Amino acid sequence: MRSAAGRGLYARSVAYKVQTPVYEGPFDLLLHLILRDEVDLYDVSLGAIVDAYLAELDRMRELDLEVATEFLLIAATLVELKSRRLLPGDGDIGLDDELALWEERDLLLARLLECKTFKDAARQLEAFAVEAGRSYPRTAGLEERFVGLVPDLLEGVTPDDLLAAAAHALAPRPRPAIDLYHVTPAKITVSETVASLVEELPLAGRTTLRALTSSAVERMEVVVYFLALLELYKQGLVALTQLTTFGTLTVEWTGGADTDLTVIDLYEG
Amino acid sequence: MTTLETRRAIEAILMVADHPVEPAVLAQLLEVPRADIEAACDALAAEYADHQRGFALVRVAGGYRFQSHPDLAPYIERFVLEGQTSRLSAAALETLAIVAYKQPISRMQVAAIRGVNVDGVLRTLQQRGYVMEVGRDPGPGTAVLFGTTPLFLERVGLDSLDDLPPLAQFVPGADVVEALEEGLRPEPVVEPGGGG
């Protein structure tokens, strides 16, 4: 039986694990998390949303780094929103930082609203398409007796036109490429960061993500570091520990003293 | 030319056409004013409906065409078996909606709205003929700009893009905005779950 006290975070995350929908990107996921409980409109807790969001990221085990970037950027904003006042030493955040966070929040809100608008428009289009799909057009075309009248369809078509058409049709479908263009332009790439970490970490001993990114100006840089660490973690070169959710992420080099960079399957940013 | 002949000629031409025929084309072929064509087509459509025909004359994607009556879809489905238009995925529909309302629009702009890479889905939509390149951004990047095709209009059964419901209709209501706003308000001091 569900106790009243259980109706918080836990209930949400359990209910959450039951469903296994495929999310079309981070907005899709976030909209779902915020809006799924329409009855609870005024009882939406950012903490619960952030936890569910991160739980979902965790569930997407096979999520590749390309897809992950967008998800993580949103996660970073969410975590920042959630943890803003919890972190020690944050009592003296500057007004600028505070404003920047609100700006970030408003931007995310605006993008969510736009995304939701088109989602609903898409639903209407689908309804139209379903309705229209019940009628089938006549496409029989000309009766034989008229076919001879049709002017030459290949008039003006050259062998090069054929080549171009064939090349277009046979071109391999593009592999989904990472698209960072609509987020902060990355000043450093993941592969560069991997390379520098491979040099730094063996000398650093135990360190933390926070220490590694202490000089980071943009949130994007932190994300890039995080992705680079994940990559090294996948390669078995670092150990990552985090005692509590959102706690300090400790990084420890576990590779040899002299790791050949070329053995690392570098992430192409 | 008599009205009867106008009506009959329209019926004959639409019977051999394999795409919607614009009223202007019919007007030129029949040498009658466009308004007469439209009136004749309206009259024919009403007549078929009146006689409970198994087909209909409709206006779609800027032209007129014959099509089977929606009531009889089950028979057609049994008849055609293959070649049925496959369903559009949620991703495809969302991308189509964005392109339809925002055209001309670049790949990046679509991706920015959806928050995901849209290369694959745009290519599929192009392959299926619902979306096409309509130009280049005059800006520095000269990005390819996309728009919807007449086939898209046929697919959704609309005569023109003007028939799309206004986008404003889909802007989330105050309740949703409030929920999103609430959901993203920076957390106050106490940690959740602390109160049990």
Added chain:
Amino acid sequence: MTTLETRRAIEAILMVADHPVEPAVLAQLLEVPRADIEAACDALAAEYADHQRGFALVRVAGGYRFQSHPDLAPYIERFVLEGQTSRLSAAALETLAIVAYKQPISRMQVAAIRGVNVDGVLRTLQQRGYVMEVGRDPGPGTAVLFGTTPLFLERVGLDSLDDLPPLAQFVPGADVVEALEEGLRPEPVVEPGGGG
């Protein structure tokens, strides 16, 4: 099923069909005796004549179909000559190019490459004499294989298929090149039973 529904279903199916439909097929689809189908078709044909429709329901090649009324042939001819039917769409050109480069190729293979159903397009190309059936796949499905015609070569100004501009379909990776070299290495391999 009521007679009205039989009549309407026949109208719908024939409107959508792109070839004459045999009464036996209609009887099966509608689950009514063949005699009823023929009676219904006769009645419909008489009705259309009665109402002076611009189209007719005729029996041809063992089946029923809609066609334009012979009276109105002059309009159809103008429609055709004005070029309203002579559009080689991008889709048709792509299909033709795939057949040209990949022949012999089955309908399914073309569809797989284009990512869409190509039945209609292939039929048009066949009708125009640019594409023809050239054989059957020896495999289990014995699918029809298509190729281009001499008329096609003539119209695009080529002597033979060898004169098609070479298609660099993909840049092979190192492993592929290696495999190719492996395969091309002149080694005196004796095929069992290959007496040549």
